[in-house]
Amino acid sequence: MFERSAVHQRLCWGALYLLAAGVALTSETRWLCPPSCHCNATALEVNCSGGQLTRVPDGLSQEARLLNLTQNTLKTLVRQQFHTLTQLSDLDLSDNLLVIIEVEAFLGLQSLRTLRLCRNHLKIIPVGAFAGLTNLQLLDVSSNQLLVFLDFTFSELNALRFMKAADNDLVYVSHQAFTGLTSLQELHLDGCNLTAMPAEALTQLSVLRSLSFHRLGLTTLPNYSFRHLVHLKELVISHCPWLESLSGNSLFGLNLTSLTIKHGNLSAFPYIPLHHLVYLVYLDLSFNPITYIHANLLGDLLRLQELHLVGGSLLRIEIGAFKGLAHFRLLNASRNHLTTLEVGAFYSVDTLRTLGLDNNPLACDCRLLWVVQRRLYMDFGESPPTCITSVQLQGWNFLDFPEAELPDLLTCRPPRILNRKAQVMKVDQGHTVVFHCSAEGDPLPSVRWLNPQLRSLSPIGRVRALSNGSLEVRYAQPQDSGKYLCVASNAAGNDSLPVSLHVQTFPSSSKKPFRLKGWSAFPSAAPGVNGNQKLHFDVKTLLIAATIGFLSFFSSVSVCFIFMFFWSKGKGQIKHTATIAYVPRSAMSSSNGGTSSYMETGRFTMKLL
Incomplete structure (x- = not known):
């Protein structure tokens, strides 16, 4: 019995082995693997x-x-x-x-x-x-x-x-x-x-x-480049060293949520091409030589959350630059030339979570106090900002400022106009006038001029504010007279200095003019001239006008006579015949005791042939 059981067991194992070998052989047959594979x-x-x-x-x-x-x-x-x-x-x-x-x-x-x-x-x-x-x-x-x-x-x-x-x-x-x-x-x-x-x-x-x-x-992104891509959400344009501008309608028709234009040659922020992208959330303009972010020009980008401007040429981000961006939470302006970033640039710093300011020549004064105060609530990226241009705080890390000493460390000095001597200018019409205004403070204050109507003067025009803080009035006119105001401003306050300008008109002629009385104003007279105003004429002016008129009339008549003379010569020999007839006076009276009578005077009749 035991031997039969052992034989039966060997047979079962042999069958299983043969079955396994057959399956393996079938698999190998079906999966013949080429050499080197x-x-x-x-x-x-x-x-x-x-x-x-x-x-x-x-x-x-x-x-x-x-x-x-x-x-x-x-x-x-x-x-x-x-x-x-x-x-x-x-x-x-x-x-x-x-x-x-x-x-x-x-x-x-x-x-x-x-x-x-x-x-x-x-x-x-x-x-x-x-x-x-x-x-x-x-x-x-x-x-x-x-x-x-x-x-x-x-x-x-x-x-x-x-x-x-x-x-x-x-x-x-x-x-x-x-x-x-x-x-x-x-x-x-x-x-x-x-x-x-x-x-x-x-x-x-x-x-x-x-x-x-x-x-x-490309040097510019042309208009209507993507006009039919209505479902496009992400657009990336990178490493285009000749791309200097975007045409006004280059992004027309798009409803982007993400836009990247980096490693280009954009020197100005493309406000106009972007203004209709109301669904834009992410914007990257890194590694472009953009120098300024101006105020009040990004408000149309209602949903913008992230702005990357790494490795650019930023010199200033103006107050109100991000006005209207209620969801703005990330600004990366690392590796630029910013000396400061004022809290007034943002719609609200409460939404700001990430701020990249490293590798900028920052001046640590009162303008950056808000950044230091919020350093526990914000992420500064790989490295926090460092004071560079401040003498006392040079090399300080923003995370190293002690909380109790902040008001004494990050300070500003209000502006002060240096020469406060009264400036009153009286000049004749047509002369050029320059008023000087310089100020000191920490940070260095900006100087602007207001005209007599208290409107800011631009750097262009006949009356302009110069870059050195002076006011220039070229070819002064009587309407330029009035008080101008020099205003020096920085983060700590303002200072002002008024100046006065009086422009005298040209002196009138010493000769007594010739006056025509009783002449009313012409219908086309200039505004302000009424019907009772008397017009003044100078005798010399009248003589010159009469002479010019006579010469013009004489020249016209002479030309007509000369023309008729040559025209008649061109017609050949012409014989002129004149016939003159005289009709004597006649009289007729009524007969038979009539009461009516008629009398005709003599007359000449002449015919010229």
């Missing part, structure tokens, strides 16, 4: 990366879902190169030497979802190369040498959602290049040498939500 039957993956392959290997399993052919030396993909791999969903051909992709090279890959062709040597993609990829969702052709996108290159990729064409040498995108990309949501055209915005091609991308450009060769 590693196959994973469980993950349905074939990995041929780094196998020094010069062509796509034969014998790949038809059930493979992932095929990795990276880091080989493939140069050409022939027509229907992968037609047997009908279940393939991910194909990676990155880091090869691909130069040619033939038409219908991927035909048969109807299940393919991702196709990566980055870091190859492609210069052009022929029309029809992506035929059959009806379910492709991601295409990566970055880091090639592509020069142009032809019409209908991607026409069969109706399901494509993400396309990357980074680090290429594109010089032209044909108008119909993106036809068929009806599902595309994200497009990267980084690394282009485009000298014109492909606006016509972009009109095909009706559902695009994210667009990125890199190294554009």
